[in-house]
Amino acid sequence: MADARKTRERRPTSFYVLAAFFALFVLFLYGPMLTIFILSFQGENGGLTFPMNGFSFHWFGNLFERQAVGDFGGSFLRSLKLGLIVMVVTVVVSFMAGLAFRRRFKGDSIVFYLAIASLIVPSILISLGIGLLFNIIEWQPQWFTSALGAHLTWTFPFGLLIMFAVFNRFDPSYEEAARDLGASNWQTIQYVVLPMVGPSLIGVAMFSFTLSYDEFARTLMTAGALNTLPLEIYGMTTNVTTPVLYALGTVTTGFSFLVIALALGSVAILRMRKGQKA
Amino acid sequence: MASDTSKRSSYFLITPMAAIFAVFLVIPLVTIVIVSFWDYDEYRILPDFILENYSYLLGSSVTWSIYLNTLKYAALTWLFTLLIGFTVAYFLAFHVRSLTWQIVLFMVCTIPFWTSNIIRMISWIPFLGRNGLLNSALINLGIVDQPLEFLLFSDFAVVLADVHLYALFMVVPIFNSMMRIDRSLIEAARDAGASGFETLKSVIVPLSKPGIAIGSIFVITVVMGDFITVRLMSGGQSASVGLQISNEIGLLQYPAAAASAVVLLITVLLIVTALLRLVDIRKEL
Numbered sequence A: 001m002a003d004a005r006k007t008r009e010r011r012p013t014s015f016y017v018l019a020a021f022f023a024l025f026v027l028f029l030y031g032p033m034l035t036i037f038i039l040s041f042q043g044e045n046g047g048l049t050f051p052m053n054g055f056s057f058h059w060f061g062n063l064f065e066r067q068a069v070g071d072f073g074g075s076f077l078r079s080l081k082l083g084l085i086v087m088v089v090t091v092v093v094s095f096m097a098g099l100a101f102r103r104r105f106k107g108d109s110i111v112f113y114l115a116i117a118s119l120i121v122p123s124i125l126i127s128l129g130i131g132l133l134f135n136i137i138e139w140q141p142q143w144f145t146s147a148l149g150a151h152l153t154w155t156f157p158f159g160l161l162i163m164f165a166v167f168n169r170f171d172p173s174y175e176e177a178a179r180d181l182g183a184s185n186w187q188t189i190q191y192v193v194l195p196m197v198g199p200s201l202i203g204v205a206m207f208s209f210t211l212s213y214d215e216f217a218r219t220l221m222t223a224g225a226l227n228t229l230p231l232e233i234y235g236m237t238t239n240v241t242t243p244v245l246y247a248l249g250t251v252t253t254g255f256s257f258l259v260i261a262l263a264l265g266s267v268a269i270l271r272m273r274k275g276q277k278a
Numbered sequence B: 001m002a003s004d005t006s007k008r009s010s011y012f013l014i015t016p017m018a019a020i021f022a023v024f025l026v027i028p029l030v031t032i033v034i035v036s037f038w039d040y041d042e043y044r045i046l047p048d049f050i051l052e053n054y055s056y057l058l059g060s061s062v063t064w065s066i067y068l069n070t071l072k073y074a075a076l077t078w079l080f081t082l083l084i085g086f087t088v089a090y091f092l093a094f095h096v097r098s099l100t101w102q103i104v105l106f107m108v109c110t111i112p113f114w115t116s117n118i119i120r121m122i123s124w125i126p127f128l129g130r131n132g133l134l135n136s137a138l139i140n141l142g143i144v145d146q147p148l149e150f151l152l153f154s155d156f157a158v159v160l161a162d163v164h165l166y167a168l169f170m171v172v173p174i175f176n177s178m179m180r181i182d183r184s185l186i187e188a189a190r191d192a193g194a195s196g197f198e199t200l201k202s203v204i205v206p207l208s209k210p211g212i213a214i215g216s217i218f219v220i221t222v223v224m225g226d227f228i229t230v231r232l233m234s235g236g237q238s239a240s241v242g243l244q245i246s247n248e249i250g251l252l253q254y255p256a257a258a259a260s261a262v263v264l265l266i267t268v269l270l271i272v273t274a275l276l277r278l279v280d281i282r283k284e285l
Helices: A002-009 A013-039 A058-063 A072-100 A108-120 A123-136 A146-168 A173-180 A185-214 A229-239 A244-277 B002-035 B052-059 B061-095 B099-114 B117-122 B133-140 B155-179 B183-191 B196-224 B228-233 B241-250 B254-276
Strands: none
Touching: A013 A244, A013 B061, A013 B099, A013 B117, A013 B155, A058 A244, A072 A146, A072 A185, A072 A229, A072 B002, A108 A146, A108 B002, A108 B196, A123 A146, A123 B002, A123 B241, A123 B254, A146 A185, A146 B002, A173 A185, A185 A244, A185 B099, A229 A244, A229 B117, A244 B099, A244 B117, B002 B254, B052 B254, B061 B099, B061 B155, B061 B196, B061 B241, B099 B155, B117 B155, B117 B228, B155 B196, B155 B228, B183 B196, B196 B254, B228 B241, B241 B254
C-alpha cells in the first residue's frame, strides 16, 4: 500500500498530457450530442443552430403529431419489436454456438470464418444480396423476415466473439464437479454454466439490441414497405429542416441510454447476488 | 460412443447459427455474383450472361476516381483513428492505475457507440454549420472574418464524422492487446535503461500489433463500404463506392449495383488478407 502511494505521488508529466488528450477525446465524443440535446429545446421560432430562441417542448410535441414528420410512433415500435426479436435469437443462438465451439468438430473453422466474413462484408452488400434474393424468388421483403435475417448476420459475429472470450476463460472443472455429483447435461447448463456466464449474456443481449435498433445500411433494402426508426430518421434528414430532427435525436439517444443503463444495472445486480451467495 | 454423442450435440448446437449464415449471408452473396452477369431494362432484371456490367464499370473513369476518393477517406480515417485509438488505449492501459477507473473510463468511451450513427452525424450540423458554434467562435475571436465554408458538407466533414463514429473500433482491440502485455517486460526495459519513448517503441508498439491489425481491419472495411456518412456529411458533393452502389439500387439498376458490389467485395477482401498476415485472429480471443 505504502509503495503504491509513493508511486502515485510521482505522476510523470506524460500522465497529465495524456489525461488532457483523453479529456479532449471525451469532449469530442459527447460535445456534439450535447449540442443537439440543448437545441432540441429550441423555441418555436428557433432554427437549426444557436442562438436559442427561447425554450420550449414544442419540437417534442411536433414529433408525436403523425402528419408533421412521418410515422415516428409506428417506426419506433417496429424497431423496438425487431430489436427484441434480434436480441432473444442472438443470445440463444450465440450461447449454443459458444458451447459447440468448446470442442473441435468438422466444419468449425468454416462457421468461424463465416462469422468473421459477416463482420467485414460491407453492410450494403448484405442489404443488396438479400433484397435481390427476395426479388428473384418473388417474396415481399418484410421487417420481420428479410430485415431480421440481415440484422442477425450483424449481431451473430459479436455474440459469437463474446462467447469465445467467455468460454476461453471458463474453468471446465466446475462442470465436471456437477457431473460427478450426478447432474444431467441440462442441469449442468442450468445450474452451473448459465449463472456463471449470465453477465456476459446480458452483454450480448444489449449489444444485439442496440446494434439492431440503430442499424441502417442492412435495413435499407430489406425492410419492405414499412420503415424502421433509422430509415425514418434518414428520411427526415433529407426533408426536415426544423429542430424536430434534434428532438428525435434526443428521444432516441435517451432511449439508447435507458437500454444501456438497464443492462449495466442488471449486470451489477447479478454480480451482487453472486457475491452474497459466496 | 461418448465422443459420438458429443459430436452430435456440437452439430445440434451450431446448426441455427450455420443455417442463418447460409441463408442470409452466403446465398445473398452468391446471388449478387450471379446477378452481376444479368441484363436489365427500366422495369426488371433479365437472367443472362453478359460482361457489360463489368466492362462498363471498369472502363469508366468515374469508377476509378470514386475508388480513389473512397480509399482517401479510408486512409485518412485509418490514420486518425489509429493515432487517437492508440493514445487513448495507452493512457487507459498504462496510466490509469486502478481497475475500477479503467472500467469506468472505458465505459465512458464506449457508450456513444451504442447510440444511433445517423443521429451522431446529424449532431455535427449545429457545430460545423455556416452559423454554427465553431464559426461563431472563430469570428468572435477575430481569427477569421467570414464563416469557413469547408467545415460542413465537405471531405473534412466526412473524415471528421468517420473518425467520430469509428474511433472506438481502434481503442477496444488495442486496449485489449495492451492489457495482455506482461508488466514485467516494461520494468525489464526500464531496468535495462530504456527511456519511456524507447520502451514504447520497442516493447509496447510491437506487442500491440495484433490489436492494431484488428482495429485497422474494422475501420478500413467499414469506411470502404460506407455510404450514409458520405451522403450526409458531404451534402451530396462527394462520392464513395458504397454511395455509388446505393444510387444504382435507387435507380433499380440491380445488375450494375451487383457488379460494383463484387468489385468492392474483392477490394475489401484483398485489404483484409494483407492485414491478416500480421495477426492470427483466433489466437487473440
